[in-house]
Amino acid sequence: MDVLLLLVRDERILLTLRAGDIYGSGWWALPSGRIEPNEDVVSAAVRELDEELGLTVAARDVTFAGVTHALPPDSEARLGFGFAVRRWQGEPTIREPDVCAGLCWRSPTDLPDRTLPYTREIVRLHLTGEAFSRPGWPDR
Template sequence: MAERYQVTVDVHVILQRGDQILLCLREGTGYRDGWYCLPSGHLEEGETVVECAIREAHEEVGVVINPADLQPATVVHHLPPEGKPRVGMFFAASRWDGEVVNAEPHKCGRVDWVPADRLPDNTVPYTAAGIAAYLGGVGIDVHGWPELATR
């Protein structure tokens, strides 16, 4: 019997302050160092996507988000150049407790508030695709699948 298809689930948090969103500059990770991404991480076994979003926001930027303040933003089915598909669950929040800080300086060079509609050129393309889908009101999108791309 063939083994079922498995995919990595990534959870991204769009912290929004007016027309700005928070980005983290990757550093010392070995993947896309020098590029901006959202506070994000992989879903862990036994964890819901909501729990993961709350955990990642706290671990990476020191804020605590009430589940009621976390809204679904978009879902992106991503095919990276390496060829291992992923599903990105993007959530948005404009309310949280605590001050934003760089809580993982060993993985992050800095955190920056940037205009949501003018991301830095060095934003991870997968991250940029999720933010664009969110801003465009696209509930589900694909990224990196040339024959299926909606953009």
């Protein structure tokens, strides 16, 4: 299970350029990470923003944006919890240069071509107000 985080400032969201020996290297994505054992999703969101970007976020400022149970064609199924964050302390800084090569602010309606589908789906849920999706799974 993952958390995917939409940092929202001036109607734009922050994207990270994945790098190194990880899935999606060379593609843009939301700040994200795995939920640790015995950790709730909001605590995971707060922790990931500190670890990846050096941001301090209060749990009350983490707002649910949607859940996707995605089945990509090139990897195993993923369950992602999306959260929007509009208030934080600090300025986003790359704190894990071995897995992040860049940051950029973009309109959620104008994402770079090389944006991971998992990210695109959480952004779509956020924009449409839908709570849940299951892209890639066959309809039965």
